[in-house]
Amino acid sequence: MSTLHPVLCNISEGIATLTLNRPEKLNAIDYALADALLAFLDTLETDDSVKAVILTGAGEKAFSAGGDIHQFSRSVRLGPLGATRDFVRRGQTLTSRIEAFPKPIIAAVNGIAFGGGCEITEAAPLAIASENALFAKPEIKLAMPPTFGGTQRLPRLAGRKRALELLLTGDSFTPQHALDLGLVNAVVPHAELIPSARALAHRIMRHSPVAVSSILTAVTRGINQSIGEGLQVESEQFARMVPTHDLREGLDAWIERRQPRYMGR
Template sequence: MSDPVLFEQHGKTALLTLNRPSKLNALNYDLIDHLVRCLDECEAREDIRAVILTGGGDRAFSAGADIEGFAPSLRAGQETAMREFVRRGQAMTARIETYPKPVIVAVNGLAYGGGCEITEAAPLALACEEAMFSKAEIRLGFAPPFGGSQRLPRLIGRKRALRMLLTADPITARQACDFGLINDVVPKGKLLDEAFALSGKIAEFSPLAVAACLGSVTRGINVPIDEGLAIEAGYFARMVPTHDLTEGIAAFLEKRPPCFEGR
């Protein structure tokens, strides 16, 4: 059987592809576990500075949870459902949200349910013009379990989020961009090119500074401003003794390109 997540390295960027196109890249346990393992491996590699996450085939990024696969856990009762289904899915989206390297989601089609929740968790996201986003869990009799009821309102506002959650109505890529769910809409044929251009630009900066930006925003966004400023100051303090900060300042003063080493 093919791996549920495909890995390719392009320069300093890892391309991870959800690889269940016949199932619209629906998230089953194997895919979720494999994706987390891939992220672990990419984090450990110094030669990888950014990750692009996209879907296999030309129809979907991910149509959401593979309900047929999850149904036995749900039928087994609350304890099993929480352990095998909810906690696993929440751990996946939390891993993406707190990842110390930029994760860029390239939405190449449908992003429903869990596919939308991955997009919500990622720090950056691009989508093709044909992409659609939906929170359709209510059709199945439950609320989003992988973080969607919490992240979506924070991204697009309470009333917009509740309309999506309570009606299951999809929104277009342009609406998702206008709402703040994604960064930009691009032609489908240029989606990965644009994602690689974005990752390449970020990868030229200090990986320590990139991680500090990601951590400061992610940890500080939902706390009072005083706590957020303390978080920001803490990340800056960590950078002061590093080679990359010294090099960045020296390069600026000497009017030359910096050479960041991630130390």
């Protein structure tokens, strides 16, 4: 049994890099890894020195090959309640946490992103893929639907018909196709993956962290609502910014033609 910690965390220049660390298992998501990743996100949310998070996989082969099937199959033997509690609920909690995290999370997809690994990429607000990446929705091959949100997020990103083709065939697809579907923001040479993700993080970190969080919240909450409800969410997020130092400083800096000095940046 591996003695590696299932998730590694490194913080540098205000960016926390979380690395899924089961390379001998292609970074498959077992219960310990999911719980460790959730625990790190809880810690980083309240760490004011961290402004952005990069999520990647250990080794050269995989971002994550998906859920740990050997462990999951044991939960299946417990019946619907046990399998749903141990596997589905845990995975959906993880992807929902990533999706709604108040600081930008950038998935740096360094290799295979199958099943749950693809679902983490779908949930992340931003994603960059290496040219070595490979994506798939292979759950149909196990006679099951995706369980970490893949039946819901991929159609919202790619459209119903394009998503269903991938969900119903289980066929793998290239990083360029992932880019065309809107699953990732960019495809870069493998050696440039982490530098590109860090560069994107720094471009975001130039701005007010309060405003960044406000935009993330407005988009995440509003995207699946009607336009009227979404506009109300946008209005609420703006109202929250009105009394802040950062909004006053942003306006003053623009008027005075200088760089803003935001709180906590």
